[in-house]
Amino acid sequence: ERKNEARAPKQQVVALDETTVDPAVWGKNYPAQYESYMKTKEMVPGPGLFDTMSPETRTPTADDPRTQIMPQRNDEDPRITHMWAGYAFSKDYRHPRGHYYMLEDQRLTKRVQDFKQPGTCLNCHASMPTIYSKLGNGDQQAGFDKVNSMTYAEATKYAEHPVSCIDCHDPKTMKLRVTRPAFIRGIKALKASQGVTNFDPNTDATHNEMRTFVCAQCHVEYYFKGEGKTLTFPWDEGIDIDDIYSYYQKEGFTDWTHGETGAPMLKAQHPEFDIWSNGIHAENGVTCADCHMPYQSQGAQKVSDHNLTTPLKTVNASCMTCHHASDDEMIKRVEKIQGRFVHSRDQAFDALVQLIADIKAERDAHGDTADVKRAWEYQRKASFYLDYVYSENSHGFHAPDYTQRILNDVTDACRKGQLALKGVSDEQMQPSENTLADDKKVAQTRG
Amino acid sequence: ERKNEARAPKQQVVALDETTVDPAVWGKNYPAQYESYMKTKEMVPGPGLFDTMSPETRTPTADDPRTQIMPQRNDEDPRITHMWAGYAFSKDYRHPRGHYYMLEDQRLTKRVQDFKQPGTCLNCHASMPTIYSKLGNGDQQAGFDKVNSMTYAEATKYAEHPVSCIDCHDPKTMKLRVTRPAFIRGIKALKASQGVTNFDPNTDATHNEMRTFVCAQCHVEYYFKGEGKTLTFPWDEGIDIDDIYSYYQKEGFTDWTHGETGAPMLKAQHPEFDIWSNGIHAENGVTCADCHMPYQSQGAQKVSDHNLTTPLKTVNASCMTCHHASDDEMIKRVEKIQGRFVHSRDQAFDALVQLIADIKAERDAHGDTADVKRAWEYQRKASFYLDYVYSENSHGFHAPDYTQRILNDVTDACRKGQLALKGVSDEQMQPSENTLADDKKVAQTRG
Amino acid sequence: MGARSLRSWLTLQRVAAAVAIWVVGSLIGVGVFTLIYGKAYSYLGSDPVTCTNCHVMNKQYDGWTKGSHHNVATCNDCHTPHDSIVHKYWVKADDGVRHGFKFATNTYPENIQIRDTNLKIANDACLYCHSDFTSSIHQTVPEGEQLSCVHCHRDVGHK
Ligand SMILES: [Ca+2]
């Protein structure tokens, strides 16, 4: 019957299995998907006012053969050097170029060249299933542990390709799958915090969830846990930023010691999934693939666009099946959200930089006084919260009011830190009775 | 048969003209609308977590015959008494009860009983067209000026009804119309700031715009301009809060002098239209009437529900024309937005109260020093911005991320004011180069 | 229906109507009443106009006449199963009696919302006509699950 034809297998030109890591081989069976997948090489700027795709040409050198590279964000915005003082990110941090470059960009960043990094980094920058297999003798989890415990220099030798077909698709059935142990553990913990126990995404997720989960293997906030440097997603208490911060506090985790103030710091990285989870699109089941991999007609077939980039290049296909507006109007709406984000982000960022300057001045004058230590706490929280929305790459679009709410926490914490240094006590800055009462109601609206 | 009723013309039982102010008379022709209009008397609580309809019973007294009344917001949240210290609002401020009570509640509030108010107040609390006619000898504008120049006690004698059919409908054609000179002037100025000159809502507005404009006659931020106490909407530079604040600064307007700090203050009132204008629903042409006056089938007829209240009592009719979710799910979405709003609002509010306490302490100790005067500027701005979203009655729903952005401005200004008192100079708290550069981009996304 | 919506649903008018119908129904039989007064028999036909025997279907009918499928699919092409004649008439009867009863008793919401079972039927219908075009995108979907066409193409039938 016709309904079932839908799943009739494509004719297979080559046989694919768990050892087929080269996307070009998969491309023989799926030329349209392969072709668009290869387009992540092209670095085409998008139309948005806050678009970040602006590659610069450079003369290749012996240790860095790249002829094009994205501008240094530390030059673009020197506030970064203060926020991340003493940490590798303050030396080299750029906008992403595209999936095609993920392995090359990682190998060549100063964060790897000038600093010792663990193999853990590789998990999100290369095609991993075959590496896990090899290193774990067929056991993915064992391979994962092995990668994490190696040095980056060692581990990267095993890598041949950036994220490839095999990372997201089962080679036999083409079904979506997740292949990263860190995600499998993380999502299980997150679902448990929501009352769903023993969740295994590869068997229990809906197909629609998988259209987000394949991306959520990498586009998430993470840290390296313990001696084993195990890649870990901090979702055990939930996926509101307060839950995540509380998790780190209980874990007693610290990424680095701040270079200008001495505070024990946390770094946040690209929490696209985390923030999307708190937005209205997630609430409506709108997935990453819906916007970033819109269907395109290719002759008599529909195919998912595997050129992962800003959806503003494809607004019509990405947005207009659900929204009704002109392309320009749709882009304007995104820009308006992003403009508000940039306004609040800058306000919060200036406050953070001023807090850092104040702590530094106080330390230089009087050493690590009790007030400096109190200010550290404000800095640690403010910096993590700001970083969380700064390192998220949608400029606030994925969850506009949630992102703004986080920025309010940042501004408040920075300024309180400054006041603490002026001798204002924590009691004088405490939340009022009304706030404490409202907090209980607000808690009911979360999750 | 029922199907045909839908198109049947209305039969006119009584003739209506510009003198028919009694809604009961209009109700003879339009019983369904009248019936729902009268329901604003009922004070039914809505289902939302942040619903404010909680009338209390009271024993009527000689000068106040009300048997039911909404709780005092000053008791609910004592922070109000600091925010508005020295102003009538700090003596009596309640949640709205409903249109049925607008005239009675105004006459009986302590803000009128214990303070001298101008006739201007009446413009939004009574059916006005016949009053304007009478006082202006047929000239609405002249009548309006007259009302403004009277005392409230005088003016209110002319009032017979709360807002009535004639305020929004042309009695001959039933077409929507606006009847308030303040709105007609205000919207003309606003449109001019957007490049549309000589706009007259009664002839140039689309029908869809009118579905918002009838409400925007009253649900807006206003002030009493000049000696004539002319009711004025501050929209000449635009309807972003920064435009409005800039307007007041140029105007040099001040509502009152703060009782605890001596700062020159501005009061903001119910800017529902103003904030809605900055939200995604406005961008999509979704009007006040769409949500607050949903169509209700009466047999085969569609009738606009004239029971103006929270749309959460009618989620299916109010929202599901456009959205697809269960009633409960839809209410949860609203609550989530409101929860985030309450969180940031409380954070900002606590900061404001602490700023006020600091200024007061400083003054008590040293008088109106230069730092106190600098702190006043922060207080004036922060208080107006907070009031603007606090006095707006949707708890952030009408424009979630815009409202949050305003709150970031509040938190920043309060804390800066506190720092100023500690001797931190304005230069040390200035926006960075990056912020100034970004501001230019952000400006492009506005309006 | 949650407790919240139940509260707003239970207006005096509706309760009165429901009670009245219950009385009438117990005398002459709800089924027959519904079928005749509510014109539920309309469900058995296939002409879209018969659906508008109930004015509550007008909005969808209007949408359909403006929609992209006006010339290629009638109501029943999307709202009744294509797999077997028995299933088809079972669904028609089920919907017919249910909707007829609700129509007659005025107990349907202002904005009608399709039930999950009927949404599934509509989605099957999409695939009935378009499975060739969508076979490629379907290969990644696990057995027993279906891509929800309506997730993106909500408007095809009615706008
Ligand atoms: Ca991290």
Ligand SMILES: [Ca+2]
């Ligand atoms: Ca005002």
